[in-house]
Amino acid sequence: MSIELMKPPHAETDRSRDRSQPLSNLGPDETLKAGSNHLRGTIAEGLLDEITAGVAYSDQKLLKFHGTYQQDDRDVRDERRRQKLEPAHQFMVRVRLPGGVCTPAQWIKLDALARAYGGETLRLTTRQTFQFHWILKHNLKATIQGLHEALLDTVAACGDDTRGVMCAVNPGLSGLHAQIYDLARGASDHATWKSGAYHEIWYGEKKVASSQEEEEPFYGKTYMPRKFKIGFVIPPSNDIDVYAQDLGFIAIVHGQKLEGFNVVIGGSMGRTDGKPQTYPRLASLIGYVPLDKVTQTIDAVMSVQRDYGDRKDRAHARFKYTIDDKGLDWIKAEIETRLGFPLEPARDFVFDTNGDVLGWSESDGGLAQFTLFIENGRIASRPGNTLMDALLAIAKVHSGTFRLTPNQNLAIADVTREQRPVIQALLEQFGLANQGGASALRRNSMACVALPTCGLAMAESERYLPGLISKIETILARHNLIDEPITLRVTGCPNGCARPYNSEIGLTGRAVGKYNLYIGGGFHGQRLNKLYRENIGEAAILETLDGLFGRFAGERKPGEHFGDFVIRAGIVPEVIEGRHFND
């Protein structure tokens, strides 16, 4: 067997766009990474430059690997340009929090840092972690050192590497969750970059002499071609949107025992307007690996993308394009070559939901959790909004954990019987005990951050969605659909941070007040949606939805989801593969 595998069982492939080429043949970011002295660049010097609140362009790129993005307050960008002032630069800082689990002590620290440096707000992301916004350059070090005190870091939270590893929340199965959470954490620790740059720049540690190879044994000097996302999910809930991951592990459980994982590869949401060669793609199922082969599988899959991914054009550099260019069979064979054994056939599994169970629920082992709906994941301390204060008060008495869900909600988890009344009292005191308030649509909605901080945003998203939902709710009520769960996701640009392309209704920003409208995604993320109306304003969005809901209410089959209906009714064609998304 091994002799057979020494020779690749598959055809030669085009290597003209991957890392086998000299840097001069590749895109500018490859040269930048290669020349960055393993992600050091001139970040340390730039932090000291008092003439600008920003950093050099090349350091902005490198800082992403360190988990932080330079942004600016876009609400005042134009006015400041006239005032001959630079944009109001600030930084988004994203925490590395594999599986979205944190302790009450960590929560208290995060809260304190957000109040001190982050404009008194924290955001729970769609990938189960915390983001700070509004951090000024001269507070970056203090923020990251503060996280370090709480045993948290921001390594690889952004950049061309493995992003935060996601893990199913599954509160009902505490033992299984613990096991898979350990795997997710291990995967993150294993796959993040290793350069000493982080400790030197942020913690002020001295550089330890080492060879280049020692410093970054897996990634080398040019890291990945683009970001690489990994997630673990436990059926029947697809809460992490496993089909949106570059590499997804679907737990196969026998009785209470975790046996191994089905492996899916090549999911990703991002696309670019006006570039039909870019498209969202759902991950493809390629087989099954036993439990003890997870780390090996990560190395094999990531190394295939590291070696063959497109490094000429960043808009074509995600794993999904490598797969579609080379062919799924070719990629699978290459993965198996690197594993040294063939993947087993995929096992049976079923997904039937991707939402969170709100309010109190029991888990095995006598513990309970309370899941809070948090609109768009935004936690802030503002007049009339005490959510941040409430969660701090809970963190001070809580002895279990907090779990961030991929739907940007928050579970106060591992609550003992004795503690439950204490938590309940605080929830009541802050008016959070009743989680039935939000409509089914609102509970199944997500928005990315967009304006004013995100540099990519072309339209509003987080600030816009709550009001838009209120208007849609009126229409739903008119059609007696107010209790119908429908997934609605909005992003301020085509890049897809809130995973809009596999929602039943997706809106992606084109210009201020203008969105593309997509419909027909699978309710639990199993199918991409399809462009239905391009570049329309709110009036047209509402009018279009009104018409669609009218037909849905009248013609649907019992239990049929909205996304399934619009396809059966022939309103939009079904998108079977990502590369046909733009057809």
Add this chain to the structure above:
Amino acid sequence: MPSVVSEDSKKVVMPAKLTPAQLAQLEALARSLDREQALWASGYFAGLAGMGTLAIAEPPHQGDAAPAATAVTILYGSETGNSAGLARDFASRLQASGINARAGDMDSYKVRALKDERVLLIITSTHGEGDPPQSALNFFEFIEGRKAPKLAGVQFSVLALGDSTYEKYCEAGKRLDRRLEELGATRLSPRVDCDVDYESPAAQWMETVLPLLPGEPAKTSQVAALSVVSPAAPAAVPFDKRNPFNAPVIENLVLTGRGSSKETRHVEFSLDGSGLTYEPGDALGLMPLNDTALVEAILEQTGLDGQTPVTHKKADMRLAAALASEFEIAAATPRFLESWATLSGAAELRRLLGAENQAERNAFLHHHHVIDIIRAFPVPGVKAADLLMGLRPLQPRLYSIASSLSAAPDEVHLTVSTVRYELHGEPRTGVASGHLAARAEPDSTMPVYVQPNPHFRLPADDVPIIMIGAGTGVAPYRAFLQEREARGATGKAWLFFGERNFRSDFLYQVEWQEHLHNGLLTRMDVAFSRDRSEKVYVQHRLREKAADLYAWLEEGAHLYVCGDAAQMAPDVHAALLAAIREQGHLGDEAAEDYLRNLQRGHRYQRDVY
């Protein structure tokens, strides 16, 4: 005849290089100039040569040493890089066919050179709902604004990139196409609009444009460039303090960002047609108008009718007008106190007039404006002439000029902090800064004149300069650097700047950043006093950088201090002395001698107020 002088002669160079037609023009111009104008014109030409814009007028036979004029400029406004890519491709293609072409980003293009272009090709995308690309916003604002020059003699064509799913498809390109025509430029070929699949229409546009371009550089009229000189007809009487020029406001914006504890403005006036000139370091005198609300309040309090005829400086006018434009009606003077004491007979005012009560009188005047005194000590039935008798004629206000004529011809820029405070529960403003903040809309005018300041001058181009300024004290350094840029000066420059908050009060931040980037400014140190718990001022930065500072002085650097006279200037002086003592290992007296020597050699110049 100058034209027969050999080209080798060092004495008469210019005329020999001019064509007879140019020479005739120049001589005609020379005859119309008085001495001051002639001096200005000589500086103007020197500046023009330094800026490189004269390149366009250089005759083609000048030889290899002279850079050939750019025949075709391709300007691009790009959001995603498509326009930039097209522009660069086209430029190299033109160069390959022997046409001197260059491609440039609207972002970094010196808009003042626009009128000197011969063929201008525009490639621009549209952003969002009909907006220009972010990087082209400044260019659009200039060209669509009132400062845009006439472009007769410029040929152009526009390639517009867009996305037809937007309502305002290719709008940015359309705007430029329209505007260039409005400014008098000639359309070489019709605009082409491209959708997201722009490659083929773009290629088509290039095919159309290419044969229409001049095959060789410098075939167009050589005299065109001279038209920029025409500083309108010389004024009959030169404008000065007694006869100020009514300068139109062309820009008036707040430099300080949101949340600032201050309001500092950037105000630009047009000097077009005035014949007024200035040098970096000079000041501008402004004749403000008083606040009409204050005029109203005084009229109401005295019961006088604004229409009452009065005579002032042998001219007849109405009382309201006289109060608005002829007299100081805000702060009161001892003379007013005396006058009002007589009119009111108030014992309290009389008492304050006593020689022994000088300190108390000063304090009283500090806290009581004219309106406060009139209110506190009413004089029923007071006559208009009696009121005016106590008032002082309105004085012009001087501001350090923040621009250089070589960078902004026919313009003068000021940096003005609006003075606002409360007195007796009422908001009050400074007279001139209040006028600029409230009543100096673009297109309104204000009487201005130039106040030369020969004691605040740039040294030779290769001499290092150290500029220290807090707040609006940074204004003349903006002029200095503009001037040095225009002259291609090579001397090092170091700027110390202090204000309250980095985010809102970093006056002209992007300009300093650009100067640092292109090397005109060698280094810059800033002190923001209200950003951290410990207050930091420019003098602290001077102390921190003492070693380098001293080294620069030893190299012959000139030292400038501008800004607040009461605190900043003495603190800076002390910091300089300390730095010199420490770094030169000098005693107190020797250090003072060192600074005094700098002063005597005009190497330590101050403009403090």
